[in-house]
Amino acid sequence: MRILVCGAGGQVGHELVDRAEQYGLEALGMTREHLDITNADQVAGLVSRLKPGLIINAAAYTHVDNAETHSQQAYAVNRDGAGTLAEAARHAGIPLLHISTDYVFSGEARAPYREVDSVAPTGVYGASKLAGEAAIQDALDEHLILRTSWVYGAHGHNFVKTMLRLGRQRDSLSVVADQFGCPTQAGSIADVLLQLAQRYAKEGSLAWGLYHYSGRSACTWFDFAVEIFRQAEAKGMLLRQPQVSSISTAQYPTPARRPQWSVLDCSKFESAFGIGIHDWHEDLSVVLDALADAEAAVTVSAAQHSQV
Incomplete structure (x- = not known):
């Protein structure tokens, strides 16, 4: 089955395109340069031409702080774009995973x-994503919305790669220790979405609706940073671990307020689909190994180039 992947340039989108073949699926990956999901005519034309059996939307305006001053752009992508994809999916008679x-x-x-808990976003990013959920729910019955948290991976910009960079540059740094969440590997999100797409291809239906999916066990950003440095040193990616000090959210002000508690209950997802969630410590090790391999490949390539 062909699947249309929107946001193929992002962390999860990249992994979706990279892994689809393992699930017997043909991924048609679209970056924002290929497809403007806010353009209804462009979306409808592409879906009509490519005839995918399912759409996965990994596209989003994710600049949390910038969204506060670029709300029109955030809503255009996160609300209107999601709604446009849902409308195109309904017209084509196919489902949307979002x-x-x-x-x-x-x-x-x-x-x-x-x-089922009450929603109350504190910033434009969260509000625009919530509006996108509503737009999908209003337009299309055959949808599956997957809420996740603290996404990181080997591709794109994320906390793990930032900490590695800072850990190599500094002897010490401060990290927020009063925000709690569950780090979630982009590859794991991609895997579960592709498993669901594969199941839909075989069975023609899924338990549609809204679900939570994240890494297993809660931690703070401080805890996450300390574990990144511990594993990276053990893998030879850092000569030594930097000294990490804990600070409060108040000591690290940002334009957009961050949720202090982002821990998601994933039991509904596990029960509905029989797919377990991963311990984030183990997933972190997988990502660090991938980053180490990528760095080694660059080093070998540079050495070969210098000999030419």
Whole structure:
């Protein structure tokens, strides 16, 4: 089955395109240069021409701080773009799998958020993503919305790669220790979406609706950073671990307020599909290995080039 992957240049989109063949699927990856999901005519024309059996939307405006001053752009992509894809899917008679976020919640809870819990985004990014969920729900019955959190991977910009860079540049750094979440590997998100697409290709249906999916076990950004440095040193990616100090959110102000509690309850997803969630410590090791391999390949290529 052909699947149309929107946002193929992002962390999850890249992994979707890279892994689709393993699931017997043909991924048609579209970056924002290939497809403007806010352009209804362009989307409809592409879906009509390519005739995918399913759409996966990994495209989003994810600049959380910039969204506060570029709200029109954030809503255009996160709300209108999601709705446009849902309308095109409905017209084509195919389903849409869509990625959403923990930022739809206020972050004031202290128990893992369930799908039925009240939403109350504190910034434009979360509000625009929540509006996108509603647009999909209004337009298309055959949809699956997957909320996730703290996404990282070997591709693109993310916390893990930032910490590695800073860990090599500095002897010490400070990291926020009063925000809690569940780090989630982009490749794991891609795997579960492709498993669902594969299941739909075989069975013609899924348990449609709204679900939570994230890494297993909660931590703070401080905890996450310390583990990144510990594993990276053990793998020979750092000569030594930097000294990490804990700070509060108040000591690290940002234009957009971050949820202090982003822990998601994934039991509904696990029960509905029989797919378990991964421990983030193990997934982090996989990503660091991939980054180490990529760095080694660059070093070998540079050495070969210098000998020419």
